[in-house]
Amino acid sequence: MSNQYPQQPQPGWGQQPYGQPPFPPQPPKKTGPGKIIGLGCLGIVGLIVVIGIIGALVSGGSDSKKSSSSNDVKAAVPSKSSKPAGTGKAQSSEPKASPTKAKKTQKKTVVFKVWGTAPAGALGSLDITYGSDSDTRKGTFKNGKFEATLPLNKEAMYYNVMAQLQGSGDINCSVTVDGKTKKGHASGGYNICDAQLSSGLLGGWE
Known part of the structure; x- marks a missing residue:
């Protein structure tokens, strides 16, 4: 009689043999504090970069809006040097005469006057003569007055x-x-009323 040990069933594919303990589960890998700090720093830097890009875009847009708005305002306000079309020639072709020039063009006159009471005599009421050194005229006294004018001659003495x-x-x-x-x-x-103005050396009358 042969001594045979009872045969034990063979383990299946992928199973541990009987009598051997299973492999212990490997502990989860622990993340070191250095890695956590590094990832946090990278996140902060990325956030700063994103904020900087957004700020640059916003500031660029506002600057472009300001420049466009200022250009629009400049375009809307007309320049002082600009002149309406077709008005420059008309204004230059029709110069306005200044008041001083108009006064100079008017001819100056000399005014002679006699007034009062003068009863008529053998030769009439009054014997009136008036004028300049080169032009003497006779006047008539009517209704208590006499008035006459002559153009001013600058050469008269x-x-x-x-x-x-x-x-x-x-x-x-x-x-x-x-x-x-x-x-x-x-x-x-028979007294005489006499009034005379002479040309002065400086061109005035005295």
């Missing part, structure tokens, strides 16, 4: 007016040249 009474009366006379006036007076008898 003087302008005067003379009125002689014919026995009685009281009269005044005056001559005005270029804003300057000279007056005279006569009363009673």
